[in-house]
Amino acid sequence: MDEREQVVSLLGRAGVLAAIRWAYRSAYGEVWRDFNPQGGHDQGWVGITAHKLLIDRLDRVFQAERFAVQPGESHVGRDVLADGIADSDFQSMPVIEPSTVVHADLNNSPGWMLGDWRWLMASFEYGRIDHIRWPQRSETKGMVARQPSAGGDDGLFSLADLPDLPPLESLEDAERLLRRTLVLAHAMDLETGETQLFLGRSRWNFDKADPWVWRHDLSVPPPSTSVLPVDPVPDDTDVPGAQRHLPRAIGEA
Structure with a gap:
């Protein structure tokens, strides 16, 4: 397996x-329900609101922070866990x-x-995941x-090109974790409510080339006024040998 797999x-x-994916669906579902461009909401409002709601939903589903x-x-x-979110979101929250x-x-x-990752x-502009400029x-x-x-093989700094690089196991905890830090990139189309979500290894694209060493699409169907339950099968079916995990919804007995 390569790193992405x-x-x-x-x-x-x-x-x-x-x-x-549940956190992303729940957060953007609320953003889309509340979005009111005629009332003054714009891309800035969407970005700030989605950011705050994603933090809340990720902490909520992972039972972290508050x-x-x-x-x-x-x-x-x-x-x-149920306080402040839609009942349908709570019922579909994975355990x-x-x-x-x-x-x-x-x-x-x-x-x-999770572990060492x-x-x-x-955030990024909808439809332009490959146009992010990290600089x-x-x-x-x-x-x-x-x-x-x-x-x-196309990353700016690949390990193969840096033979004198200290091995991962020799690094201090903070440096080792930094080398294993990924980016969860998210976006919403203000016209349609369609959303995009990617998890990936970012690439320092000062050359205006690809901003990703690799990325994995975690997008789900666009939110609506009635948020659908989360798909219980993680989006990892294209990984050889990956096991399917079927999380039970919190609302189930």
């Missing part, structure tokens, strides 16, 4: 891809064991981590994009 397989088996299990308790109360994924920010950029969020983004996103990668 390893990551997608790992996150798929753990149910994390299904949880991310949804973390309290000392002396074994789980988070159903009333806490992920607490501490499976932890909140792991990088320089105040919201992030989450972390992902940060980044024009934040310093943190640029630092992530400049990391060497074993994910493909």
